[in-house]
Structures are given as C-alpha cells and as structure tokens.
Amino acid sequence: MRTLTQMLQNSSKSRLPVPRTAMLATFGLLLSGVMASVSAQDVEPDELGFVIGTPEVLEPAEGSRSVLISGDPSKPGMYVMRITFAPGTGSRPHYHSTARYITVIKGTWYTSYGPESDVYDPDNMTAVPEGTFIYQPPGGHHYDMAKDEAVTVQIMGVGPVVTTSIPQPGD
DSSP: OOOHHHHHHTTTTOOOOOOHHHHHHOOOOOOTTHHHHOOSOSSOOOTTSOOOOOTTTTSOOTTOOEEEEESOTTSSEEEEEEEEEOTTOBOOSEEESSOEEEEEEESOEEEEESGGGGSOOTTSOEEEOTTOEEEEOTTOOEEEEEOSSOEEEEEEEEEOOOEEEOOOTTO
C-alpha cells in the first residue's frame, strides 16, 4: 500500500485507495472547534426535497468559517459540510470516532497524519493540492492547516462524531 505522500507525488497517474466499505457507507473531517460554529443545516431542501447549493450559498456567512450543507455531525446519519480556513489557521493533533471523506475544494491544504502527527510540528506536513480526496479512518491521528492562502475543504461523514484532542508536551 502506498502512502499519501507517494500518491500525491504521482497524483496524475493514480487514484487514492478507498476501502470498499467506506465507499458504500457514505460519500466526509470535523476539526476541533468546528462543532461550536455549526448549529443547524445552512442549505435547506426545496419543496421536493432536493438540495442545490450554488457557490454563493456555499460561502460561509460573515464571521463564520463553515457551512453545513446536509445533516448534522452531532446526530446519527450522513452529514456534508464545508470549512474555510484563513491563512495560518488549522487544527492541533486530534482524531475522530468516525471516518471522514474530504475533498480539497480550493487552495493547498497541509496535513500531518499517523503516529508522527501526535506532536504538533507545522514544518513537517504534507501539501495536499486543490482537487485531492482524502480518506481519514476512524481513530486516525492527524492535524491540518492552511498556510499561505485560504483553503476550503468539503467533509462528509456519518454522525454522531466525537473529536478527541491529543495532549501536547507542556500542556
């Protein structure tokens, strides 16, 4: 099995592996602190139950960084959300109780994952270009950030989800 870094280096020739069960389960990362800004679905279905989120509808409201497109990550069932990270912002080491299916919509996102991500080190991250898909398994330790530009990611998963911070040296 190839690592994310190897796949990104050969991204024009390869596809990221996704477990069959993940593909069948849903189409999903909920970062530390995002739950506080998500209270209700931001994009409402029409009278026939269809949801059409135009680009202007999918932009976060003034003062917010996320848009809840469908579902609710705190409740049972599938959810879809977009999070926009301002340059220089992101998360600290953490993991989630359920899988995440993430697409980088805009910008270059940076991530660290696996055992080395237990200690925050923003200089040791992998660049994830726009258009990339990432699968984060349940319990997968990681942290993410936008460095030099704003970044928008779309996250899908199945709730309810619990995010657990990983204590850092000196905390």
